[in-house]
Every structure is written in structure tokens, then in C-alpha cells.
Amino acid sequence: MTKKTQPKSGSEIFVPLNMLKKSPHNVRKTGHTAAEIEGLAASIAANGMLQNLVVEPERDGEGRETGHYFVTIGEGRRLAQLLRVKRRQIKKTDLIRCVLDTEHDAHEISLAENVIRLSMHPADEFDAFALLHNEKGMAADDIAARFGVTPAVVKQRLKLAAVSPALMALYREGGMSLEQVMAFTLTNDHARQQEVWQGLGWDKGADAIRRALTEGQVDADDRRARFVGPDAYLAAGGVITRDLFDDENGGYFADPGLLDRLVLSRLEQEAQAVRAEGWAWVMVTPEFDFRATSAMRRVYPSEPELSAKAQRRMEKQEAEYRELETVADNEPMTEAMKARVDRLEAEMEALRGQPVYGPADIAAGGAFVSLGYDGGVRVERGFIRKEDEAPAAQRREREPEPSEGREGSAALPERLVAQLTAQRTAALREAVASRPDIAFIAVVHAFVASTFYFGNRVSCLDVTVRTVYLSGHAAGIDESPQGRACSDRQAELAKLLPAEVEDLWDALLGFTQEQLMRLLAHCAALTFDAVVRPGSTSSPPLKHAEALSQAVSLDMAAHWQPTAANHLGRVTKAAIVEAVREGVSEEAAAQLADLKKPAMAEAAERLLADKGWLPQVLRLTQKASARMLAA
Known part of the structure; x- marks a missing residue:
């Protein structure tokens, strides 16, 4: 062997x-x-x-x-x-x-x-996948199966391989990042790709590329796009452009006109359910504007009246709820107690039921159906137009007013009546001046009557309260977070008030100091007018607005940021550069110098994001700023 x-x-x-x-x-x-x-x-x-x-x-x-x-x-x-x-x-x-x-x-x-291994350049990989697909006829699924990747990965590689050869050569040489190449996959037009690259100036980042390629299109995060949804938009013949970063819900809606028509169509569908509630009229509008309601009276729903049995049940639950609140104020609540509180809240809410509008209000009133700030449907109900007030006024039977005073006045000469009532007014002034609590309620009454009950002059105080509507100066402001907070607060406070203005005084006499303060603050806030109109100059009211801003330490940076749409695109190039110099740095401002104005405004928007920069007109004075720092 x-x-x-x-x-x-x-x-x-x-x-x-x-x-x-x-x-x-x-x-x-x-x-x-x-x-x-x-x-x-x-x-x-x-x-x-x-x-x-x-x-x-x-x-x-x-x-x-x-x-x-x-x-x-x-x-x-x-x-x-x-x-x-x-x-x-x-x-x-x-x-x-x-x-x-x-x-x-x-x-x-x-x-x-x-x-010690050298990977191939990604561009070589893109080209290799494209060769298999374009020259050898292999489908994306077959390529994926051979190389153990998903078909989506293959499609991405093929999309990247279709970018302009000139830009791909720049990528191979290190003059462009992969992220930038991916941004160019929004379009297959090589000439457009190269035009955008050459026209971007110093900022050639992926975001800048996407903005340039999708100018005039609507981002998928826009509330209109979220409301309509990609499926309905595509089914209507719309086109969505996407790059390799976008998921199935991302991209850009390329036809804004079609999108707007679909918004109105969808709102009209939603309005059918509101019409079925029985309202006299329902108006569909892309955006709710309080100016359209300025001459209308608004009514609000009230909680349904409870039966005697339900009322007793409610009182028992409220008593138990208050007892548990008292315990919570003095010691930690057990899990069982917390669970009981939750059950009580749910039971009381079920007993109260959903607030309802009166049949007469529905028969005379109307509603607005619009697109909300968050991309949902916004329905505002309970508006009664002047021409519909007559039938609405008949919903309440009023007792005849006493006639003795009128008969007594009629028996006297008018000049004597004026003299006597002047004496009564003087005495009333002194009496109320000695009762600040009643004077406070009288002012609140005048404000609330003018703010919540349109067209009614019921206060003997010669106080004018006029709501100032801001949407004429800043489109969309009623749908801003501040605008929605205001309208939500008005609806919440309205639930506390009686349906008829004649009952308002007696109702306010029973309000707590906190409730009165909230009502007064809300009504007063709606009258503020610090808008600087074209051609106007500094005036005592504007100086007072500055003093109010100081008193509440108003920081507009918490409510507003400069964008190309709201500021930067509407000022001169020199003003844009100065804004970046103030808000960022001299070096950043210098980089903008050679850009065209649209590109400069967009670049400045990105640079100033979250920097707290404000134009001079929105800044507090040095005195106010020092007070904020001291606080």
C-alpha cells in the first residue's frame, strides 16, 4: 500500500x-x-x-x-x-x-x-444593473432574485443609472454626493437636470435640487395633498413625482390645479352629511374666513335637558367625583381610585349626551365646510344671516315689557325727561363707582354682548367693542395655530352664555371672578388692532400695542419664522443678505451674494430656520427685551 x-x-x-x-x-x-x-x-x-x-x-x-x-x-x-x-x-x-x-x-x-478589500464605485454598480436590464432584457424581479436583493432596490439602481451621464461623471470624480444624485431622480429629463445643477449657485444640496425640480408642485405633506390622498389624485389623472428618498406616501403632486379641484369636490361630498342635519344653507369654501361671518349672529349647541332620574344620577356621580378630588389633593390616589375616576368621567359624559342645536336655530342657520389646518374637514355651524333673523327671533316667546315707565315718560316734556334721567345717570355713576365688582361685570357685559351677540346694543355703557378680522391682511391666518386657538376658545366660552342677549346680565351676575376674567380677556383680545397699514405712520394706538407687547413679554420668534413665502421672497436681495448676516453670520451672508433672488430667498429660509431672527417690525424694543431678560 x-x-x-x-x-x-x-x-x-x-x-x-x-x-x-x-x-x-x-x-x-x-x-x-x-x-x-x-x-x-x-x-x-x-x-x-x-x-x-x-x-x-x-x-x-x-x-x-x-x-x-x-x-x-x-x-x-x-x-x-x-x-x-x-x-x-x-x-x-x-x-x-x-x-x-x-x-x-x-x-x-x-x-x-x-x-483589505476594494468595493466597486456605486456608479459602476448602477451601470451594471442597467446593462442587465436594458441590453440583456432581464426584468427587475429576475435581477433581484439573482443578486439576493429586493425588486425595489433594483428599481432604485436603475433609476440612478438614468441620471444624466454628465452628472454621473461628476459623481464618479467626487464632485457630487450620492444624496445629490438621488435627488435628481425626480425627473428623467437630462437637460433639466443639468440646467438645475448649473443654476443652483453655491447651495447645491439635495434639498435645493428637489426644490428646484419641483417648483410649482405641491409637497405630499401639504394639507391639501393629505386631505385628497395620493390614490384619489392618481385616479383623477394626477402625477406624483418621487425621488429615492420618498416612500409610497411621499413625493410631490405635480398638478396643483387638479389638486384644488379635488379638494373642493371632496369638501362638497363631506358637506352632504352636514346638509342632512337640516341647516338652511351650507357653504363650501377651501378655507374658513371669519370675515365672511362678521355680519352674522352665531348660535351654539346646548347640552340636552336631563330627565329627573338622570339628574339625580348625575348629582350623585358629581358628589363622588368631588370626594375623590378632595382625596387626591391630600394623598396619592390608588390605582382603584384612578380607575373609578375614569369610570365616573365616562359615565357623566354619557349622561350629559352630545350638545345639540335647537330646531329653530337649525332651520334658520347655516354652516361652513372647509379644509382644516391639519388636513381634515373643518365644519363651523350655527351662523344666522341678517335676512334669516326674523324667523329665528320667533323661537322664543317674550313676556310683554312693562309700560308704566313709558307712559310716565310720555306724560312729561322730553327736555324734562332728559334732565331727570341725566340726574339718574349721575347717581348711577357714583353708585357703580363705589362697587368695582359691579362695574367690572358691567364692562364684561358690554364686551360680551358685542362679541357674542351680533347687532345687539343692550348695554347702557357707551363702550364700543369691534372685532378686528386679520385675514384681510394675512391670508390663511384664521387657520394658523393662533387662529384656531382663538376660535376654539370662543366656542368654549359661548357654551357658558345664555341663548338670548336679554338674559346675559342675570347670567353674568352668577359667574365666578375667573369666568368673568376669561370672558373679558377674550373679548378684549379680539379688538386689538396693531396692523400697520400702507401709508400709516407711528400713532398712539401703535405705541400702545408696543407697550402691551412689553407687558406680556411677547416673543414673536415663538410664533413666526421667516420663509421665502411670508417674508424673504418679498423683500430686496440686500434685505435678505442683511437678515442672514444678523441671524447667522457674515460668512453665510457672503455665500448668498451671487444667487438669483428666488434661490437666495430659499437658501436664506434654510439658514435662518430656528435661529430666532425677526424683522425689525416684529421685534420688541430694547427696553422690552431687557425686561424679558430680567424676568
Whole structure:
């Protein structure tokens, strides 16, 4: 018998798959991901094992070979082949081509194999995928299966390969980032891509590229786009442009006109349910504007009247709720107590029921259906127009007013009546002046009557309260967070008030000081007018507005940020540069100098974001700023 020849180090050998093991010297301590193994398995199935495994023989404690081999290089490929065994694509005894290495340190060559490797440039990968697709006719799904990636990844690579060759060459040379290349996939028009790149000036970031390519289009985050939704927009023939960053809900709606028509159509559908409630009229408008309601009286829903049994139940629950509140003020509440509070709140809410409008109010009144600030439907109900007031006034039967006073006055000369009532007015002034609490209620009464009950002059105080509508000066302001907060507060306060202005005085006499203060503050706030109109100059009212701003330490940076739409695009280039110089730095301002105005405004918007910069007209005076710092 001749002795079997031992293969030399560096020889190519074939080892059954089930005789290969993971090497204890492999430097990879973090295992391959399932996706990586899937990709290797797909590649091996399509193209075979392109690289040999590097192995060393396993030895027992006495140095004898066991017949197994440790895989020093190629553990991922070994695992991929095992996955193919599991899928019954090959057998576990199939021979795997390996290179035997017994001369080099296994740990070191494992490290070298993982560290010293050069990946192909991504652009080469894009082109290679495109060649398979365009010249060899392979579908994206087939390419994905061969390389163990998802079809979406293949489609992204193909989209990247379609970017202008001139821009791709710049990317290969390091003059452009992958993120910038990805931004250009919003369009397949090479001329447009190159035009945008050349016209961007100093700011050639991915966001700037997207803005330039989608100018005039509507972002998917716009409330109109969220309201209509991509499915309805696409079904109507609209086009959504997306880049490789966008998910299925992202992108840009390319046809703003179509989107606006779909908004109105959808609002009209939503209005059908409001009309079914029985309102005399329902108006559909893209945006709710309080100016349209300035000459209308508004009514609000009231809680339904409880039966005697329900009222007793409510009183019992309220008493228990107050007891639990008292306990909570003095000691921590147990979980059982917290659960009981939640149940009580739910039960009391169910007993109260949903507030309802009176049948007469519905018959005479109307509603507005518009697009809300958050992209939902906004419905404002309970507006009664002047021409509909007559039937609305008949909903309440009033008792005849006493006639004695009128008869007594009629029996006297008019000049004498004026003289006598002047005396009464003088006495009333002194009496009320000695009762600040009543004087306060009288002022609140005058304010509330004018603010909540349109067209009614019922106060004997000669106080004029006029709500100032701001939407004529700033479109969309009623849908801003501040505008919605104001309208929500008005609706909340209105629930406290009686339906008829004649009942208002008696109702206010029963209000707490806190309730009266809230009403007064709200009514007074609606009268503020600090708008500087074209051609106007500094005036006592504007100076008073400045003093009020100081008193409440108003910081407009918390409510407003400069954008191309609201400020930067509407001032001179010099003003834009000065804003960036003040808000950011001299260096940042210098970078804007050569840009055209639209690009300059957009770049300044990004630079000034969250910097707290304000134009001079929105800043507090130095005196006010010092007071805020001291506070």
C-alpha cells in the first residue's frame, strides 16, 4: 500500500459541504445578516461560487486531522450553501471548491480578507444593473432574485443609472454626493437636470435640487395633498413625482390645479352629511374666513335637558367625583381610585349626551365646510344671516315689557325727561363707582354682548367693542395655530352664555371672578388692532400695542419664522443678505451674494430656520427685551 499524498498548502481541494466548519480564528464576531446570506445564496445559484473558500484542516488534541476543515475565509458563502441545502437546491455532501492554507496565520489572513478589500464605485454598480436590464432584457424581479436583493432596490439602481451621464461623471470624480444624485431622480429629463445643477449657485444640496425640480408642485405633506390622498389624485389623472428618498406616501403632486379641484369636490361630498342635519344653507369654501361671518349672529349647541332620574344620577356621580378630588389633593390616589375616576368621567359624559342645536336655530342657520389646518374637514355651524333673523327671533316667546315707565315718560316734556334721567345717570355713576365688582361685570357685559351677540346694543355703557378680522391682511391666518386657538376658545366660552342677549346680565351676575376674567380677556383680545397699514405712520394706538407687547413679554420668534413665502421672497436681495448676516453670520451672508433672488430667498429660509431672527417690525424694543431678560 502506498502512502496517500498530503495536499500542499495553496492547493485547490474539494471538500464535502458537511465537512466544513466555521473557523474559531474568524475575525468576524458579528454574524452575517439574513439578507446578506440570502444575497450570497441567490448569487451562487445564478453564477456559481466565484471565489474559493480558504480552509485549514481541523486537528484533535493530539494534532491528528479529523477530516473536517475550518473555513478561514468565506464563512458567508458556507452559510449561503447551507441555506441552499435547506431549500433542497443542493445536497449537504456536494463538493465545495476550496484552497488549502496551512502556512499563514489563520487569524491574520481572516483579518486581511475583511479589511483589505476594494468595493466597486456605486456608479459602476448602477451601470451594471442597467446593462442587465436594458441590453440583456432581464426584468427587475429576475435581477433581484439573482443578486439576493429586493425588486425595489433594483428599481432604485436603475433609476440612478438614468441620471444624466454628465452628472454621473461628476459623481464618479467626487464632485457630487450620492444624496445629490438621488435627488435628481425626480425627473428623467437630462437637460433639466443639468440646467438645475448649473443654476443652483453655491447651495447645491439635495434639498435645493428637489426644490428646484419641483417648483410649482405641491409637497405630499401639504394639507391639501393629505386631505385628497395620493390614490384619489392618481385616479383623477394626477402625477406624483418621487425621488429615492420618498416612500409610497411621499413625493410631490405635480398638478396643483387638479389638486384644488379635488379638494373642493371632496369638501362638497363631506358637506352632504352636514346638509342632512337640516341647516338652511351650507357653504363650501377651501378655507374658513371669519370675515365672511362678521355680519352674522352665531348660535351654539346646548347640552340636552336631563330627565329627573338622570339628574339625580348625575348629582350623585358629581358628589363622588368631588370626594375623590378632595382625596387626591391630600394623598396619592390608588390605582382603584384612578380607575373609578375614569369610570365616573365616562359615565357623566354619557349622561350629559352630545350638545345639540335647537330646531329653530337649525332651520334658520347655516354652516361652513372647509379644509382644516391639519388636513381634515373643518365644519363651523350655527351662523344666522341678517335676512334669516326674523324667523329665528320667533323661537322664543317674550313676556310683554312693562309700560308704566313709558307712559310716565310720555306724560312729561322730553327736555324734562332728559334732565331727570341725566340726574339718574349721575347717581348711577357714583353708585357703580363705589362697587368695582359691579362695574367690572358691567364692562364684561358690554364686551360680551358685542362679541357674542351680533347687532345687539343692550348695554347702557357707551363702550364700543369691534372685532378686528386679520385675514384681510394675512391670508390663511384664521387657520394658523393662533387662529384656531382663538376660535376654539370662543366656542368654549359661548357654551357658558345664555341663548338670548336679554338674559346675559342675570347670567353674568352668577359667574365666578375667573369666568368673568376669561370672558373679558377674550373679548378684549379680539379688538386689538396693531396692523400697520400702507401709508400709516407711528400713532398712539401703535405705541400702545408696543407697550402691551412689553407687558406680556411677547416673543414673536415663538410664533413666526421667516420663509421665502411670508417674508424673504418679498423683500430686496440686500434685505435678505442683511437678515442672514444678523441671524447667522457674515460668512453665510457672503455665500448668498451671487444667487438669483428666488434661490437666495430659499437658501436664506434654510439658514435662518430656528435661529430666532425677526424683522425689525416684529421685534420688541430694547427696553422690552431687557425686561424679558430680567424676568
